[in-house]
Amino acid sequence: MTGALQLPIVDLSSPDRFSTANSIRQACIDHGFFYLVNHGVDEELVKKVFEQSSNFFSLPIEDKMKLVQRNRRGYVTLYAGKLDFTSSSTKGDFREGFFIGPLADDLNQWPLEEDLPSWRSTMETYYKKLLSVGTELLSLIALSLRLDADFFEKLGALNDPLAKMGLLHYPGGLDCSNEEIYGASAHSDFGMITLLATDGVPGLQICREKTEQPHVWEDVPSMSGAFIVNIGDVMERWTNCLFRSTVHRVLPPGQERYSVTIHPFMFTSVVISCVIISQVFRVDITRLSFHITSSITLQLSK
Ligand SMILES: O=C(O)CCC(=O)C(=O)O
């Protein structure tokens, strides 16, 4: 069953940080998803990122394969990944991607400047800008949890700003009537928060009650100029499940679709403890730790 949904809207430019923090709190309790408006990222920059993304994915496959993923950076082919680990489908998700990690460590792969002029600088500008939006958001999230605004910063979230940006391309035109293939199969994101920009083509759906069967899927319409923000598994654990890491997916649209994700903070060395203590612990506190291997494979122990 599906239906359309109107997510809460959070205005990042509001001078009243406490009221913004309260609206974030309510949005994260009710949906785990919200629209972020007045975020200060220039519309022209977002447009350029989408244009450059399309330029890359339009290259011949041989050229894209020269940048095939190494160290979790670079090009990932159609069907190579499957976000729903529980799915019995033998095929992966019907999308291709290009992943960019921390700019300082020299592990990123870039198209040649002569092939795609300004490609690298556009992506680097967007990455840095989104990291600063994420930083502001993280301090508001701390306030929303009745913590000091610099709570996560003091834990080292900004010392090691391990962020991952994904350019995603859903080619469309897939007739999937016989097979269970999605653009992105059902999953929750594993980090703290995700900021998502889409080109407006529909396809994203969320399921708010992940334990209920059958799943009820609701369409998330895009909002012009807004980012879609969602809570990830690590933040769900920080909050003892007060904030939801909501399951979502992307249907294989008949129409071509582009999106850009960024997961700004992936702590590498911090033990995740609960900041919301209630009568009922919904997570196992004694095992709330996580590890990221050098290849940024995150294993959350449950
Ligand atoms: O493309 C989208 O709209 C969402 C993608 C997504 O959920 C993901 O890559 O984690």
Ligand SMILES: [Fe+2]
């Ligand atoms: Fe996701």
